[in-house]
Amino acid sequence: MTTHREPLDSVLEAVGETPLVRVHASPDSVPVYAKLESFNPGASVKDRIGRYMLEAMLADGTLEPGGTVIEPTAGNTGIGFAVAAGQLDVDAVFVVPERFSVEKQQLMRALGAEVINTPSEDGMGGAIDRAHALADELDGAVVPQQFENPLNTEAHYETTAPEVFEALDGEVGAVVAGCGTGGTLMGLARYALERNPDTHVVAVQPEGSTYGELFGEDAEEGEYKTEGIGTHDVSTNELFDPSQVDDLKTIPDEDVHEEMARLASEEGHLIASSSAANSLAARQVAREIERGEVDVPHDSVVTVFADSSERYLSKGVYRSFEEWTG
Numbered sequence: 591m592t593t594h595r596e597p598l599d600s601v602l603e604a605v606g607e608t609p610l611v612r613v614h615a616s617p618d619s620v621p622v623y624a625k626l627e628s629f630n631p632g633a634s635v636k637d638r639i640g641r642y643m644l645e646a647m648l649a650d651g652t653l654e655p656g657g658t659v660i661e662p663t664a665g666n667t668g669i670g671f672a673v674a675a676g677q678l679d680v681d682a683v684f685v686v687p688e689r690f691s692v693e694k695q696q697l698m699r700a701l702g703a704e705v706i707n708t709p710s711e712d713g714m715g716g717a718i719d720r721a722h723a724l725a726d727e728l729d730g731a732v733v734p735q736q737f738e739n740p741l742n743t744e745a746h747y748e749t750t751a752p753e754v755f756e757a758l759d760g761e762v763g764a765v766v767a768g769c770g771t772g773g774t775l776m777g778l779a780r781y782a783l784e785r786n787p788d789t790h791v792v793a794v795q796p797e798g799s800t801y802g803e804l805f806g807e808d809a810e811e812g813e814y815k816t817e818g819i820g821t822h823d824v825s826t827n828e829l830f831d832p833s834q835v836d837d838l839k840t841i842p843d844e845d846v847h848e849e850m851a852r853l854a855s856e857e858g859h860l861i862a863s864s865s866a867a868n869s870l871a872a873r874q875v876a877r878e879i880e881r882g883e884v885d886v887p888h889d890s891v892v893t894v895f896a897d898s899s900e901r902y903l904s905k906g907v908y909r910s911f912e913e914w915t916g
């Protein structure tokens with residue numbers, strides 16, 4: 591894997607080329623590897639789509655220099671877009687449901703963006719409607735819409751996936767990733783399946799999320815504390831293509847909470863809830879491969895640690911389960 595060893599011209603060039611690190615609580619015969627996306631300048635996986643989507647829209651004229659991006663976002667996407675917008679002469683406005691982490695909203699504002707809150711009970715759907723209404727009122731405004739824009743998936747197909755394959759010399763047996771928009775998983779899956787159609791592709795969601803509906807399951811909707819992945823309305827997740835997904839792992843908040851603590855104390859990973867869900871799911875997949883329950887082209891599992899726990903300390907991620915969820 592190439593790393594940033596030369597001086598860079600701006601933080602935009604520091605997006606990507608993140609480390610791929612072994613998760614040790616996995617079988618020796620089927621190692622699990624996690625891509626540490628908190629190494630990006632905006633400290634999450636979403637820096638990749640911020641840079642990739644804005645550069646692509648500026649290149650094809652969808653967005654003009656001096657224009658505005660308005661995006662409904664749970665937070666990390668806002669930070670990713672804000673980092674890129676600041677360097678590319680684009681204004682940024684984010685529509686964020688109230689329940690999401692205040693740290694992320696402070697960071698978006700610090701990067702020069704405007705943040706508008708919508709009621710938590712209206713969910714991401716409410717934020718999406720508001721973003722489109724704002725864009726209709728403003729000249730030169732574009733809603734990239736990470737939930738339906740193929741450039742989101744393409745960002746991972748063009749950057750995340752090749753980095754993983756280079757680091758592992760192409761020996762990737764399974765890709766496992768929590769799905770918010772599904773962009774990360776779909777980009778990894780497309781790249782992996784093109785190289786080997788037998789690659790095992792696994793989506794991850796918190797218990798209470800309803801991605802199961804896309805697999806004909808009777809998904810029971812409920813609240814969950816795990817942040818950044820899952821859905822309560824699969825009709826908004828246009829990028830998620832169930833035909834490319836072999837399995838869906840559903841992880842309860844209790845297990846996520848325990849795995850966050852374990853990854854910090856045992857493996858030195860200061861990662862947040864979606865990463866802990868990914869870690870548990872990836873470890874399950876590794877055990878399934880070890881037991882011969884799934885066939886894979888290589889004995890390895892790749893997942894993504896999307897961001898850092900430091901962004902959620904005020905939410906009590908390392909306090910008791912009751913304090914975190916209370």
Ligand code: PMP
Pocket residue numbers: 664666667768769770771772773774775817818819862864865896897
């Ligand atoms: N983890 C975190 C913390 C996130 O913010 C996101 C994006 N919402 C994801 C995972 C999932 O990424 P994607 O949207 O590509 O499915």
